[in-house]
Amino acid sequence: MATQHSRSAARLMMAPAVVLLLGWMLIPLSMTLFFSFKKYLPLRGDSMANGLEWVGFANYTRFVGSSAFWPSVQATLTIVGGVLIITVVLGVLLALLLNQPMWGQGVVRILVIAPFFVMPTVSALVWKNMFMDPTNGLLAYLWKFFGTEPIAWLSQASLPSLIMIVSWQWLPFATLILLTAIQSLDGEQLEAAEMDGAPSIKRFWFIVLPHLSRAITIVILIQTIFLLAIFAEIFVTTGGAFGTKTLSYLIFQRVLESQNVGLGSAGGVYAIILANIVAIFLMRIVGKNLDA
Amino acid sequence: MGQIQLNQVTKSFGDVQVIPPLDLTIEDGEFTVFVGPSGCGKSTLLRLIAGLEDITSGHIAIDGTDATDVPPAKRGLAMVFQSYALYPHMSVRKNIAFPMRMAGIDQAEQNRRIDAAAKALNLTDYLDRRPGQLSGGQRQRVAIGRAIVREPAAFLFDEPLSNLDAALRVGMRLEISEMHERLKTTMIYVTHDQVEAMTMADKIVVLRAGIVEQVGSPLELYQRPGNTFVAGFIGSPKMNLIEGPEAAKHDAATIGIRPEHIDISETEGTWQGTVGVSEHLGSDTFFHIQSGLSAEPLTVRAGGERKLKYGTEVFLTPQIEHLHRFDQHGLRIA
Numbered sequence: 123m124a125t126q127h128s129r130s131a132a133r134l135m136m137a138p139a140v141v142l143l144l145g146w147m148l149i150p151l152s153m154t155l156f157f158s159f160k161k162y163l164p165l166r167g168d169s170m171a172n173g174l175e176w177v178g179f180a181n182y183t184r185f186v187g188s189s190a191f192w193p194s195v196q197a198t199l200t201i202v203g204g205v206l207i208i209t210v211v212l213g214v215l216l217a218l219l220l221n222q223p224m225w226g227q228g229v230v231r232i233l234v235i236a237p238f239f240v241m242p243t244v245s246a247l248v249w250k251n252m253f254m255d256p257t258n259g260l261l262a263y264l265w266k267f268f269g270t271e272p273i274a275w276l277s278q279a280s281l282p283s284l285i286m287i288v289s290w291q292w293l294p295f296a297t298l299i300l301l302t303a304i305q306s307l308d309g310e311q312l313e314a315a316e317m318d319g320a321p322s323i324k325r326f327w328f329i330v331l332p333h334l335s336r337a338i339t340i341v342i343l344i345q346t347i348f349l350l351a352i353f354a355e356i357f358v359t360t361g362g363a364f365g366t367k368t369l370s371y372l373i374f375q376r377v378l379e380s381q382n383v384g385l386g387s388a389g390g391v392y393a394i395i396l397a398n399i400v401a402i403f404l405m406r407i408v409g410k411n412l413d414a
Numbered sequence: 415m416g417q418i419q420l421n422q423v424t425k426s427f428g429d430v431q432v433i434p435p436l437d438l439t440i441e442d443g444e445f446t447v448f449v450g451p452s453g454c455g456k457s458t459l460l461r462l463i464a465g466l467e468d469i470t471s472g473h474i475a476i477d478g479t480d481a482t483d484v485p486p487a488k489r490g491l492a493m494v495f496q497s498y499a500l501y502p503h504m505s506v507r508k509n510i511a512f513p514m515r516m517a518g519i520d521q522a523e524q525n526r527r528i529d530a531a532a533k534a535l536n537l538t539d540y541l542d543r544r545p546g547q548l549s550g551g552q553r554q555r556v557a558i559g560r561a562i563v564r565e566p567a568a569f570l571f572d573e574p575l576s577n578l579d580a581a582l583r584v585g586m587r588l589e590i591s592e593m594h595e596r597l598k599t600t601m602i603y604v605t606h607d608q609v610e611a612m613t614m615a616d617k618i619v620v621l622r623a624g625i626v627e628q629v630g631s632p633l634e635l636y637q638r639p640g641n642t643f644v645a646g647f648i649g650s651p652k653m654n655l656i657e658g659p660e661a662a663k664h665d666a667a668t669i670g671i672r673p674e675h676i677d678i679s680e681t682e683g684t685w686q687g688t689v690g691v692s693e694h695l696g697s698d699t700f701f702h703i704q705s706g707l708s709a710e711p712l713t714v715r716a717g718g719e720r721k722l723k724y725g726t727e728v729f730l731t732p733q734i735e736h737l738h739r740f741d742q743h744g745l746r747i748a
């Protein structure tokens with residue numbers, strides 16, 4: 123039978139990809155799980171060859187027990203939440219603006235998208251040195267111009283500063299997706315609403331926003347995945363100081379600075395759990411837009 | 415109330431004038447149909463009346479008061495779009511309620527009007543569905559329902575039936591006519607289907623390139639077309655238009671004769687020709703007769719039982735009292 127034949131052929135053809143994907147995901151995952159139950163301090167002479175000591179859940183309890191753990195979860199969620207709110211709200215507004223017919227539309231659109239092409243490390247450095255530097259930064263000049271004391275952004279307002287930098291990077295992505303969604307809105311629907319007596323604010327609220335809900339869902343889900351793991355921006359700006367230590371940064375410190383692979387692996391498992399909790403939570407609130 | 419008056423209205427998109435100066439009065443309670451070939455400006459004219467498009471010059475008055483600068487929502491008109499333009503994320507009930515919600519009508523009154531509209535339009539069972547779960551005809555009825563509940567001064571329809579299949583189209587046509595009889599509200603209906611125009615209208619406005627070619631009742635236009643364009647456009651199948659020496663015999667540049675006003679005979683008659691394709695509709699038969707009189711074959715209507723073989727030599731006799739004569743500018747003579 124043709125269908126059965128083609129099905130087994132399809133399985134055969136897909137097998138390499140599936141095996142590769144499984145290997146790609148499963149091997150690091152199981153290694154992480156494995157190390158998280160071991161005492162593994164390379165600098166103290168622990169190595170795979172000598173055999174690692176099984177320590178049960180000791181690494182897990184120690185990671186949670188450390189004073190840095192809960193603040194790091196909080197910092198992670200604050201950054202993710204803050205960036206999501208800023209990028210979605212501003213993204214919708216920018217998309218509305220860019221959708222208006224105007225002179226030089228093409229150029230403006232490219233300019234808006236530009237930040238997305240700048241590497242995170244570079245953009246964070248640019249922000250740190252050009253804008254937020256308390257003595258030479260542009261913002262410092264602005265503050266001085268208005269006669270107020272410049273703010274030491276990255277130390278006094280570290281989390282908001284980081285949220286600002288990351289939002290600047292991700293705003294183009296949100297804008298782009300929302301703009302394409304707005305462009306797919308049927309103009310006659312807006313005209314119908316106009317004739318039905320809806321002023322522009324209500325047209326936005328009752329017609330445009332529901333139309334965008336699916337695109338907003340996608341923006342939130344994709345951004346969350348990437349934002350949970352931001353690293354370079356923290357590394358080059360505060361280095362994890364001033365309360366900007368996120369979960370992924372904490373894991374980095376545990377593994378590389380204190381050379382504790384077992385503890386870092388346990389942190390990695392926590393990060394997976396956190397990501398899943400956030401994902402399920404988000405799917406619950408926004409996911410119903412996806413199957414509508 | 416819903417009298418609409420257009421006074422020297424023009425519309426240009428950039429340099430292109432789509433509507434040259436146009437005067438038109440639509441009386442209260444009238445069912446007016448705008449008909450014309452594609453691209454002649456029917457939708458544009460409707461959108462000008464609705465206020466969705468700014469007029470370039472001229473004045474629009476609704477019920478005697480100037481409405482030229484009044485925004486669409488304040489004109490008291492309801493429009494049914496060709497694409498229906500339903501709100502996809504709202505249930506049928508919410509779609510129909512939307513204009514009332516915007517107008518701040520209280521909930522009890524909203525429900526009363528929704529139920530009345532749903533009953534009239536056979537939508538009662540579908541009120542909780544989304545537009546995506548409805549058939550084309552049902553969506554069309556929701557769009558009409560949304561227009562009705564506003565109790566507008568006039569309804570504007572832009573080719574509302576063009577997305578429906580032939581059978582449904584006939585049904586909806588009757589429903590809309592019925593609705594007009596019941597509500598007695600002014601309706602403006604755009605179509606390029608002259609059958610819709612003939613069957614529904616109190617008054618037909620024939621447009622060509624933004625110019626009003628003729629205004630009148632369906633029968634007036636059918637029996638006394640003002641020029642060759644209207645003569646050719648109204649009526650199906652088309653009127654036969656003949657130019658040249660045959661027309662000169664009747665002191666005209668063009669003569670027109672409808673298919674049902676030509677007698678066909680195999681033995682004698684005024685004109686001679688050969689039978690081409692014949693279309694048997696059951697009740698009638700249309701013969702396409704090749705003759706030397708015009709480039710296109712003449713269409714002749716005969717009884718449903720009449721049969722003539724392809725290639726048969728026949729004779730045609732026009733009924734002189736039904737002959738239409740047009741001068742060299744295409745205008746009707748007498």
Ligand SMILES: Nc1ncnc2c1ncn2[C@@H]1O[C@H](COP(=O)(O)OP(=O)(O)OP(=O)(O)O)[C@@H](O)[C@H]1O
Nearest residue numbers: 427432450451452453454455456457458459605606
């Ligand atoms: N926004 C616009 N910009 C420029 N030209 C336009 C615009 N809208 C319509 N036109 C032009 O105006 C003319 C009339 O268009 P309109 O849509 O009114 O035609 P219509 O009679 O409704 O045709 P149809 O039966 O195909 O719907 C067309 O030649 C069209 O190209």
Ligand SMILES: [Mg+2]
Nearest residue numbers: 456457458573
């Ligand atoms: Mg049109």
